[in-house]
Amino acid sequence: MDIQSEKLRLIEQLTQLQDENLIKQIKVLLNETKNIVGTTSEGKSINQSDLIQRAKASNKAIEAGKITSIDDLEKETKDWLL
Template identity: 55%
Template sequence: MDIKAEKLNLIEQLARLEDIEIIQQIKELLSSQKEPIAGYKPDGGPITRSELIARARDANKAIKEGRVTSIEDLEKESENW
């Protein structure tokens, strides 16, 4: 089962759950994550806050170094795909 299906399965189980102690344990488990999840990759995998910040820093560095592609160049390149 992929990650999206697993999450949907958990959501369904949580929606039916009536035991407050189990709900509290789940909340504690989620809040004890070492690093908060800031988003998700296209494949459904998590992106942590530090990963997101690192990606932003890398992107800013690439821009400063001129390692960018203009829209025009990208359009020309995409004609050959």
Template identity: 40%
Template sequence: MDIHAEKLILIEELVKTQDINIIKQIKNLFHKSNDDLAGYDLNGKEITRQQLIEQIENADIRIESGMFITQQEIEKEAEDW
């Protein structure tokens, strides 16, 4: 199916729907900037570039403060399970 046919199907479905939430979700999709999307977390929630930068900066702070566990420490802990 080509893009023109897909658009027509989408238009037909949009005209038929009475669910305002669906309309709002579609509207948000059109207005949302995908340039800001960096990825998704483990739960499927979107992560923006700014959120990713903040997570990295927080990780750097924890590392500089010595608040981390080394690979060897994790392996040793796993042996005790």
């Protein structure tokens, strides 16, 4: 079944739905997917507010000196290939 057919099938199901709680859950889910801006290295979706929060945490870590220099990183990764 193609995506258009799937969407139409969902629309039909939504028009028959009477459960208000389920409708609210669907709305929340749709709103959450609207804000997805990318994926993590593990393949999980990440929304805009989570991305901003991660960036702020990274900035704080940098300000606190919790960084690794390129030279140190190159030294550390040399052994990875062996």
